[in-house]
Amino acid sequence: MGMRWLWLLTLTGLFGPSAPQDLFTHVLVFPQKTNDSYVLVKATPEQPLQNFSVCLRSYTDLTWPYSLFSYATKAQDSDIALIKRRPGEYQVYVGGKSVSFPVPEETPMESQHVCATWESSTGIVGFWVNGKARPRKGTQKGYTVSNEAVIVLGQKQDSRTGSFDASQSFTGEMGDVYMWDSGLSSRDVTAAMYNSPLKTPIFGWRNFPYETAGEVYLKP
Numbered sequence: 001m002g003m004r005w006l007w008l009l010t011l012t013g014l015f016g017p018s019a020p021q022d023l024f025t026h027v028l029v030f031p032q033k034t035n036d037s038y039v040l041v042k043a044t045p046e047q048p049l050q051n052f053s054v055c056l057r058s059y060t061d062l063t064w065p066y067s068l069f070s071y072a073t074k075a076q077d078s079d080i081a082l083i084k085r086r087p088g089e090y091q092v093y094v095g096g097k098s099v100s101f102p103v104p105e106e107t108p109m110e111s112q113h114v115c116a117t118w119e120s121s122t123g124i125v126g127f128w129v130n131g132k133a134r135p136r137k138g139t140q141k142g143y144t145v146s147n148e149a150v151i152v153l154g155q156k157q158d159s160r161t162g163s164f165d166a167s168q169s170f171t172g173e174m175g176d177v178y179m180w181d182s183g184l185s186s187r188d189v190t191a192a193m194y195n196s197p198l199k200t201p202i203f204g205w206r207n208f209p210y211e212t213a214g215e216v217y218l219k220p
């Protein structure tokens with residue numbers, strides 16, 4: 001199914017209700033490079049966002065650029081996005097503009113837990129890797145992120161082509177996905193790493209509203 005269909009189905013609510021699940025001790029496995037496998041997150045913020053935070057854990061040996069979290073609105077395909085550009089570098093998008101965060105890669109390979117936060121009043125973007133804060137940066141001061149969004153894990157949304165691009169797809173395992181309409185402290189980040197968030201998220205792994213398409217499997 002193409003992206004345009006996703007928009008129609010999501011914004012008209014045609015996906016229908018399905019009970020969110022507690023995915024504690026589970027991961028989503030994306031076994032292969034495709035242009036049609038993804039996870040649709042079936043929850044959006046109630047109001048436009050002046051602040052947001054996103055956390056997730058991924059485990060992969062990919063070396064090509066891949067999209068972990070893609071929050072597309074009518075205004076911007078990457079109104080919010082979390083991209084791993086290459087080993088050792090993440091990009092956080094806000095309103096279509098990105099900031100880069102170099103990160104040390106562990107040997108032997110480990111899963112990486114990352115959190116990104118942004119606040120409109122200063123434009124400051126915070127970034128944590130495995131609970132450790134990286135130096136803060138900034139972009140899009142004064143911007144507001146629309147709450148009419150389509151949220152996809154594992155593929156990058158691109159309205160120019162109207163479809164997903166296998167070359168930016170995620171292969172590997174993903175879990176512990178959370179989003180909030182507020183900032184996070186380092187204490188909040190640590191709590192999210194252990195699936196015990198201190199603040200109520202917009203959506204989170206312990207009560208995750210989602211649907212998979214193509215080859216994505218929930219596994220212990």
Ligand SMILES: *[C@@H]1O[C@H](CO)[C@@H](O)[C@H](O)[C@H]1NC(C)=O
Binds near residue numbers: 035036163
């Ligand atoms: C998706 O991938 C399949 C198989 O590789 C290909 O045949 C198809 O044209 C691709 N679709 C798009 C929209 O790129």
Ligand SMILES: *[C@@H]1O[C@H](CO)[C@@H](O)[C@H](O)[C@H]1NC(C)=O
Binds near residue numbers: 051119120121181183
């Ligand atoms: C966004 O965060 C800033 C700084 O933490 C805070 O002052 C402001 O009230 C927040 N705005 C909303 C709408 O939550």
